[in-house]
Amino acid sequence: MEVWKEFDQNVITHSAAHHLMAIDDLVQRLGYARVSDIARALSITRGSVSISLAPHIKCGLIVQDENKHLRLSEQGQALVDSIKAKRDLMRTLFADVLGVDPEQAEIDACKMEHLLSNETARRLMAFLRFLDADSTRRRRLLQEWRAFDAGCNHDPSDCPSCSGGVCVADALTQ
C-alpha cells in the first residue's frame, strides 16, 4: 500500500479519539457520561456527538445502557488507554527531550496520538526508558544535545538534510 494511504487505514479518526477520551474522562470524573456531557466537554452539539458515536456503539467500542449512559467497552477502553499512553510518550519526547515548548508539545502530541503505530510507540517507550535508566547518562546526553548547534551551512557534504537539494532547516523556518 502507498504510505500516504495508511492515514485512512487508522482504526479511528482524530475526532473519534476525542469522543472516546471524553467518555473516559467523564466516567472517571462523574461516574457516568451522557451525550450532553460529551457535547459540553467537546464544545459541539448533541446532534454531532450522537451522529459520531452511533458507529462506535454499533461496532462495540462504546456501550449504552437503558438510561442512555455511555461507557467504553473493554475494547474501547484498551484503545483509549493506548492513545493516552502514546500522547504521554510523545509529549515527554517533545518537551522533556527535544525541548519543545510544553504547550506546543501538548498540541503536537494531541495531533498524533491516534496515528502512531504500536510498534513505533513501543520503540519510543524503550528509548525514554533507556534515557531514564541512568540519570548521569541522561543528563550528559541532554546537555550535549542542547549545546549542539543545528544550524545549517548549506554544504551537502556536511549536512545530510541538504543532500536532497532542499534545506530542511530553511524549509522549517517558512
Place this chain on the structure above:
Amino acid sequence: MGSLSRDELTLELNRVFAEEVEAGTRYLHLLAAVRGMDRLVVERVLREGFRETIEHAETIAQKIRSLGRVPTLDIQVRCPANPMTGREALRQALVFEEAALEGYRDLLRKVEGDVPLEEFVRTQIAVESEHVAQLKELLAE
C-alpha cells in the same frame, strides 16, 4: 426569569440554536444524499424536516435577540459523500432529532419559573417529540 442569569440563558439558547442550524444543514445534506426509488418516499419528510428546523432556529434567534443579544453560532458539520438509502437517511435524522429533543428537555429544567420561556420550550418539546415519533413510525423501530 428563572434561576439562570441573562448570560447563562443566552448560552443555553445558543446551544439549541446550534442544534437546530446543524440539524437543518444535515437535513439539506440528507436530501442530496438519498439515492434510488427511496427518494420518492423520504424526500418530502426530509424537506419538511429541513424547513422546520430552520424555522425553529429563527425562533430561537429571535428569543436571543429579545434578551438584547446577538446569537453566536459555533458548529462543525462533516457530512461524508456517501450515497444513502432512505432508511439510512431517516435513521440519521432520528439520531439528531432525538438529540435536539434531549437538548430542549435539558433546557426546560433550567428555565423553570420563567413562564413565557417555559411555554416556548414545552411547545418545542411537543413539536420535536412529534418529529421523533413520526420518524420512528416510518422506520417501524
